Amino acid sequence: MGVFWDRGYHDASLPDLLEGMELSRGSFYKAFVDKRGVYLRALDVYIDDAIRKTGEILHSNSSPKAAIKDAFSRQVEESSGKEGxxxxxxxxxxxxxxxxDExxxxxIARLFRRLQDLYAAAIIRAQALGEIDPELDERTLARFLVCQIQGMRVLGxxxxxxxxxxxMVDFALKPLD
Structure with missing residues (x-):
């Protein structure tokens, strides 16, 4: 994953991948068949990890509104400094x-759908508790929040x-007030 992340798919060479994965050529082909196979697997691992981490944060606080803010605080850290x-x-x-590439x-569409689902569920819980205005459409707000996260990552x-x-996060989270 690190090799593709640093170099991109097209610029990652087989020697780069072998060195990054500490594999021999034979082991690489036996495990992944080709460069595309390892790329798709790396993308799947990254996506699954992002969904898991977001879900954990959004369920980690008895206040869903606070949990959403916690998730955004994590994004601030991931969108600044060296990591950003x-x-x-x-x-x-x-x-x-x-x-x-279909x-x-x-x-990527699956990731964004799942993130939107996780945020929409947290919004619904917050609305039920009176933490967020129940008149707000949870799907629209969830899409807005996911867009803000992706924008933060680009700006980082x-x-x-x-x-x-x-x-920017403080401003983006104003609709939750």
Whole structure:
């Protein structure tokens, strides 16, 4: 994953992958068949991890509204400093591979759907508790929040600083008040 994340799919060579994975050529082909196979597996691992982490955070607090804010605080950290400059593997994959690659497109669409589902469920719980205005459409708000996260990751890649990112998050979360 690190090799693709740092170099992109097209610029990652087989020797780069073998070195990064500490595998021999034979072991690589036996496990993954080809470069595309390892790329799709790396993307799946990244996506599954992102969904799991987000779900854990959104269920970690008895206040769903606070949990949403906690999830955004994590995104501030991932979108600033050295980690922010590295960017998001999914965003980088989308820029490099879409719209031409249907398999990658389907994986990224699945990630965004699942993230939106997780945020929508947290919003519904918060609305039931009176923490968020029940008149707000949870699907629209969830899509807005996921868009904000992806935008933060792009800005982080461009060198946005932590304070600026935090200020943007505070503004983006105003609809929750």
């Amino acid at each position: 400059l590295r960017g998001c593997f999914v965003v980088l994959s989308a820029v490099e591979m879409l719209p031409a 398999e990658v497109s389907a994986r 890649k461009a060198g946005a600083n932590r304070d600026a990112t935090k200020a």
